[in-house]
Amino acid sequence: MDINGNTVLITGGSSGIGLALAEAFCREHNTVIILGRDQEKLAQAKQRLPQLHTLQVDIANESERKQLVEKIQTEFPALNLLVNNAGIAYFGDIQRPDELFKNACLEIETNYLAPLHLSLLLLPQLQQCQAPAIVNITTAGVYIPLTVMPGYSASKAAFSHMTQVLRQQLANTPIRVFEVLPPAVDTELVSRFKIQKLQPKRLAKKILVGIEKDHYDMPIGSARVLRLLGKLAPHFFTRLSHRHMTKMLR
Numbered sequence: 001m002d003i004n005g006n007t008v009l010i011t012g013g014s015s016g017i018g019l020a021l022a023e024a025f026c027r028e029h030n031t032v033i034i035l036g037r038d039q040e041k042l043a044q045a046k047q048r049l050p051q052l053h054t055l056q057v058d059i060a061n062e063s064e065r066k067q068l069v070e071k072i073q074t075e076f077p078a079l080n081l082l083v084n085n086a087g088i089a090y091f092g093d094i095q096r097p098d099e100l101f102k103n104a105c106l107e108i109e110t111n112y113l114a115p116l117h118l119s120l121l122l123l124p125q126l127q128q129c130q131a132p133a134i135v136n137i138t139t140a141g142v143y144i145p146l147t148v149m150p151g152y153s154a155s156k157a158a159f160s161h162m163t164q165v166l167r168q169q170l171a172n173t174p175i176r177v178f179e180v181l182p183p184a185v186d187t188e189l190v191s192r193f194k195i196q197k198l199q200p201k202r203l204a205k206k207i208l209v210g211i212e213k214d215h216y217d218m219p220i221g222s223a224r225v226l227r228l229l230g231k232l233a234p235h236f237f238t239r240l241s242h243r244h245m246t247k248m249l250r
C-alpha cells in the first residue's frame with residue numbers, strides 16, 4: 001500500500017517503537033495521531049514533531065476507548081491506518097503468584113483485549129476509507145515463548161492468533177491486516193535484557209518498507225531465525241531460551 005498521504009493512529013506512540021514509527025510516518029507526509037497515558041511523554045513527542053496530533057488515552061480502559069473512537073470519527077474521519085502498538089510487559093515468577101496473576105490480567109487487557117476492541121470499534125470507519133489497514137505489533141516471542149515474561153508472552157500469542165483471524169475474516173473487505181513480529185528492540189520495555197537489540201528507527205524503517213510492499217507477515221531480523229527454530233524443535237529451544245534468560249536476569 002501507499003505509505004504517503006494516510007491518516008495514521010498509533011497507539012503508544014509517545015516512546016520507543018511507536019515514536020519511531022510516528023517519526024517515519026511524518027517524514028512520508030502522513031497525518032499522524034499518537035496516544036498514550038503520560039501527558040508529559042506526549043508533550044515531549046509533540047515538541048520533537050510539532051505536526052503530531054496527541055491524545056491522552058488509557059487504551060486499557062473500555063470507556064476511554066469508546067470516547068477515543070467518537071473523537072476519531074468526528075475529528076479524523078479520514079483515518080485509514082490503525083497501528084496497534086501500545087504494550088506493557090512484566091517479569092513474572094510463579095514463586096510470586098499474586099503478582100504474576102495481577103500483571104497477567106493487566107497484560108491481557110492492554111496487549112490483547114484493548115487492540116482487539118479498538119480494531120472492532122474502528123472497522124466501520126475504516127471500511128469507508130481509501131486503502132484501509134490495521135498493523136498489529138506482536139513479537140518474535142510468539143515463535144518461542146518468553147518464559148520470564150509469562151503474561152506478556154501469552155497476551156501477545158493471543159493477539160497474534162487474533163490478527164490472523166481478523167485477516168481471514170476481513171479478506172473479502174478492503175481492510176488489510178499486517179502483523180509485525182520484532183526481535184529485541186532498544187526501548188524501555190526490555191531495558192533489563194542484556195542482549196543485542198535493534199534500534200527503533202531501523203525497525204520503523206523496515207516496517208514502512210514492509211507495508212509499502214504489502215508484506216502482511218513481517219518477522220523482522222532475528223525473528224526469522226526464531227520462527228525456524230520454533231518450528232524445528234519448539235520444546236528444546238523454549239527450554240534453552242528459558243535457561244539463558246533466567247541466567248541473564250540473575
Ligand SMILES: NC(=O)c1ccc[n+]([C@@H]2O[C@H](COP(=O)([O-])OP(=O)(O)OC[C@H]3O[C@@H](n4cnc5c(N)ncnc54)[C@H](OP(=O)(O)O)[C@@H]3O)[C@@H](O)[C@H]2O)c1
Pocket residue numbers: 011012013014015016017018035036037038039041057058059060061085086087088110137138139140181182183184185186187188189190
Ligand atoms: N522493545 C522490544 O524489544 C519489543 C519487541 C517486540 C515487540 N515489542 C512491542 O512493541 C510495542 C511497543 O513497545 P516498546 O518497546 O516501544 O515499549 P515502550 O517504549 O515502553 O512504549 C510503550 C508505549 O505504549 C504506551 N502504553 C502502554 N500502556 C498503555 C495504555 N494502557 N494506554 C495507552 N498507551 C499505553 C506507552 O505510553 P504511556 O506509558 O505514556 O502510556 C508507550 O508510548 C509493544 O506492543 C511491545 O510489546 C517490543
